[in-house]
Amino acid sequence: MSSDLVIDVRNLNKRFGTKHVVRDLSLQVSAGEIYGFLGPNGSGKTTSIRMLCGLLTPDSGSGTCLGHDVIRQTAEIKREVGYMTQRFSLWEDLTVRENLDFVGRMYGMRNRRDAVGAAIDRLGLGSREHDLAGSLSGGWKQRLSLAACMLHEPRLLLLDEPTAGVDPKARREFWQEIHELAATGVTVLVSTHYMDEAERCHRLAYIAYGRLLARGTAAEIVAERALGAWTVSGDELAGLAPKLVPLAGVDHVTVFGSQLHVTGRDREQLARSMEQAARQYGDYRFAPAAPGLEDVFISMMDNARDDRQ
Amino acid sequence: MTLGQLSWSRWYGIVVKEFIQLRRDRLTFGMIVGIPVLQLLLFGFAINTDPKQLPTAILAADTGVFSRTLVAGLRNSGYFDIQRQAHSEAEALSLLHSGEVQFLVQIPEGFSRRLVRGERPALLVQADATDPAATGNALAALSGIVDTALSHDLRGPWAGLQPRPPPVELRVHRLYNPEGLTQYNIVPGLLGVILTMTMVLMTGLAMTRERERGTFENLLSTPALPLEVMTGKIVPYIIIGLVQVTLILIAARWIFTVPMQGSLLALYVVVVLFIAANLTLGITFSSLARNQLQAMQLTFFFFLPSILLSGFMFPFRGMPDWAQALGSLLPLTHFLVLVRGILLKGSGLVELWPAVWPILLFMAVVIAVGLRFYRRTLD
Incomplete structure (x- = not known):
């Protein structure tokens, strides 16, 4: 079992000054898996990823990445991991091809020319290969970054919010690419804020305030949380929402277009409140619903914040 | 800590990248050629320590x-x-x-x-x-x-x-610069000052620029080693330094008619040494500084004493001992001795050894500090 694990770290901790950014992070990712890494801004996702690829040294904890020790063998890890940073971090004053050439040289690739050519073809960068990277739009930059971090054929890709600020079509193509890569045996750890992307991952981990709060498949995480959810439809929803918030058992009321989405941790209490509200506000239709991943994460985030205070 | 093996291919890759970036940065490139010519003409003609009329x-x-x-x-x-x-x-x-x-x-x-x-x-x-x-x-x-x-x-x-003749007949020979022309002293000195400024500043900015633009994270995530990055970034600037020196020497010879008594080869050996010393300092500054502004401030912190205490502007021997000691730490002080010695006096490297080793020592110390502070991780 453990030989199958590409990432296997236990109790990683990282502090910056007095800020405890990552607390006791344990993570196991199997080969060929697309592993989603979720959590609010500032939750420690980027720091965790940087520790995995040897850019940051954990204060404590242990583990391996591709079989190399995350503390002592960072040089080996760097050679075999492809890391895509959150911000575009290639050289804006180099062209697409020059960037890829440079990255190829950094990994000491023998067949650099062929590999760069292949990467350009594969990601459809051919028409832009002589453009300066700085002149590319967000979607093209993201493709270039992906091409750069897979150039040396790493066995593990660490992607830090790769699709932030990218249009839906480019995102879809991007995920297509990720799934094709995973099919060839590459393991992918990807952090994201998008729920639709989270659902495309094989497994997920949710991290908030430096703590890992949940992990498993999307369905497992939703089921485990056992959140109650109701939808309310009708006219003038905006006026109704504030009246539902103070009801017992209601944690969140969110407007989704022509529906209100009401969730609560206490399913029975929520059901009682909703049935009573249904009688009181006869113009609206109240119906139980299946909670989504987003409901679960928002609920967990609130709990985590309460724990911290 | 595993050091790994230095790789020529990686090193070459960094050199190529620096050259491409430099070529695209028109303003910087213009400054590199423009600054020495402008300063030389300006100061060479303007400064006169023997004012008349x-x-x-x-x-x-x-x-x-x-x-x-x-x-x-x-x-x-x-x-x-x-x-x-x-x-x-x-x-x-x-x-x-x-x-x-x-x-x-x-x-x-x-x-x-x-x-x-x-x-x-x-x-x-x-x-x-x-x-x-x-x-x-x-x-x-x-x-x-x-x-x-x-x-x-x-x-x-x-x-x-008639005034009576003094009991002793005084004979004074003004050697190496009999007419006391300021240019002869200033122009070779400018060589050192211009190199100090451009070399330290350019390289000081080189690494902090990577950090500011976020590309440093990418560089760090590759297997590139600190020594490869540092030296790879230095090479283009060595060549630029040599171009600057050649421009200045041509102007010195044909515009300011500064005598060139010594060997040109010895001069270039000394120049390369001096350039290397300044570049290592610049790279070290950029490892210490968090952003380009800090790198700039560090450069000026170094540049002012270099001008004032090195003997470029004011006579070195006129300073109190402690100031001379301080000035002796600066590579420019020794470079001035070297370049004036070679150009005006025709001295050879063997005679000038006392001014060579302090620059070597300076370089060794600075490299050690730089490697110590090069951040291999983002911590």
Whole structure:
């Protein structure tokens, strides 16, 4: 079992000054898996990823990445991991091809020319290969970054919010690419804020305030949380929402277009409140619903914040 | 910590990247070529430590032959440009006070008469000595000027008034720069100053730029080693430094006619050494600094003492011991000795060894510090 694990770290901790950014992070990712890494801004996702690829040294904890020790063998890890940073971090004053050439040289690739050519073809960068990277739009930059971090054929890709600020079509193509890569045996750890992307991952981990709060498949995480959810439809929803918030058992009321989405941790209490509200506000239709991943994460985030205070 | 193996291919990749980036950065590139030429022409022509034709006022209460001779002598020396004839002492002093003239020469009443009588009349010269360098040479030349001017007129019956020759005949040879031309001293010095400024600044910015733009994270995530990155980034600037030096030397030879007594090869050896020392400092600065602004500040923190304490602007031996000790830490101090020695005196590297090893030592220490502080991780 453990030989199958590409990432296997236990109790990683990282502090910056007095800020405890990552607390006791344990993570196991199997080969060929697309592993989603979720959590609010500032939750420690980027720091965790940087520790995995040897850019940051954990204060404590242990583990391996591709079989190399995350503390002592960072040089080996760097050679075999492809890391895509959150911000575009290639050289804006180099062209697409020059960037890829440079990255190829950094990994000491023998067949650099062929590999760069292949990467350009594969990601459809051919028409832009002589453009300066700085002149590319967000979607093209993201493709270039992906091409750069897979150039040396790493066995593990660490992607830090790769699709932030990218249009839906480019995102879809991007995920297509990720799934094709995973099919060839590459393991992918990807952090994201998008729920639709989270659902495309094989497994997920949710991290908030430096703590890992949940992990498993999307369905497992939703089921485990056992959140109650109701939808309310009708006219003038905006006026109704504030009246539902103070009801017992209601944690969140969110407007989704022509529906209100009401969730609560206490399913029975929520059901009682909703049935009573249904009688009181006869113009609206109240119906139980299946909670989504987003409901679960928002609920967990609130709990985590309460724990911290 | 695993150091891994240095790779030529990675190193070459970094060099190529730096060159491409440099080529695309037109302004920087223009500055690299423009700065030395501009500064050389500006300072080479502008700076003069032996100022002549200084504005002078005369307050003459005597119009005798000796007074006229004296005034002519002052004028002929080249140091004094007699612009004003004052008519009262108050007027004369106000000219000096307002800065309109640098010198005030007062010839007292009955000067010629008393001189003939052998009464040794006083000749008062008042100087605005706020800037000692501006008045120094003129004042030093003064007694000679007076003696030679008068010696023509003190003939026949007055021959007895001729100044007596001193008991010792003083012979002074001004070697290496007999005419005392400032250019000969300034132009080779500028070589060092320009290199210090551009080399430290350029490389200081090179690494912090990566950090500021976020590309450093990418560089760190690759297997590139600190030594490869540092030296790879230095190479293009060594070549730029050599181009600057060549430009300056051409100008020195053909525009400023600075003599080139020593071997050009020795000069270039010394130049490469000096460039390397400055580049390692720049790279180290950029490892210490968090952003380009800090790198810039560090550069100027280093640049000012380099100019003021190295002997480029003010005589090194004129400084107190502690300041000389401080100045000895700076590579520019030693480079000035080297480049002036080679160009003006024709010295060889063997004679100049005492000025070579401090630069080597400086470089070794700076590299050690730089490697220590190069952040291999983002911590």
